[in-house]
Amino acid sequence: MSFLLFLAVLWIPRWIHDHRLDGLADRFLNHPPPPQTEVHTGEVDGSVGVEGRNKDLCRYRLRFTVETELSEDEVRAYYKKAKITPIEGDGRGILEVSVWTSPDRPPSLDTFGRQPMIVELQDGGHGQGWDVRCGCQPCLLTLRRSPNDVQDHPEPFVLPLGGTRPFRSVRLGA
Structure with missing residues (x-):
C-alpha cells in the first residue's frame, strides 16, 4: 500500500503537467491556421522538462508540422499575433514561437507550392511541482531516472532555431 502511495506521489505531478500540455496542444489545433x-x-510532439539550467522551473514544449505557401517569417508572425492562451499557473504567461524548415528534409515545395515547416511553442517559468522531468530534487534523491524521461541531455529546451540538436519527445494522445 505504501508503495502505491509512493508511486501516486511521483506520478500525479506528471499527469498534471501532461494534462496542461494537452490543453495547450488542443488550443493550438483549434486555432485557425494561417x-x-x-x-x-x-x-504533434510535446514534452515537459527543466527550463535550461534552472532546476526549479518547468518548460512546456510543443512541435507541430505544417505545410504552407508562406515564408517562415510570415508563419512566425501569424502565431505570435494569435491569441492562443498560454498554460495557466505560475508561468510567464507568454508563448514563445519558433518556426523553421525541417533539418531532416531539404526545403522543397510539394505539387501545390507548399513547403513543410516546424512550428514550436514553448511556455516556461512554471513551478516543477514535484515532477522529476523538471528537476524535482527531493524526487531525484528517491527515484532513479527512467530511460523514458525527456532528459536525454542536460539542456532539453535550449534549441537553435535550426532545430538540429537531438531531443526525445513524448507523443501526445498516446
Whole structure:
C-alpha cells in the first residue's frame, strides 16, 4: 500500500503537467491556421522538462508540422499575433514561437507550392511541482531516472532555431 502511495506521489505531478500540455496542444489545433497552410495534426510532439539550467522551473514544449505557401517569417508572425492562451499557473504567461524548415528534409515545395515547416511553442517559468522531468530534487534523491524521461541531455529546451540538436519527445494522445 505504501508503495502505491509512493508511486501516486511521483506520478500525479506528471499527469498534471501532461494534462496542461494537452490543453495547450488542443488550443493550438483549434486555432485557425494561417492562410494557405495545413497543420498535420498527427505529427504533434510535446514534452515537459527543466527550463535550461534552472532546476526549479518547468518548460512546456510543443512541435507541430505544417505545410504552407508562406515564408517562415510570415508563419512566425501569424502565431505570435494569435491569441492562443498560454498554460495557466505560475508561468510567464507568454508563448514563445519558433518556426523553421525541417533539418531532416531539404526545403522543397510539394505539387501545390507548399513547403513543410516546424512550428514550436514553448511556455516556461512554471513551478516543477514535484515532477522529476523538471528537476524535482527531493524526487531525484528517491527515484532513479527512467530511460523514458525527456532528459536525454542536460539542456532539453535550449534549441537553435535550426532545430538540429537531438531531443526525445513524448507523443501526445498516446
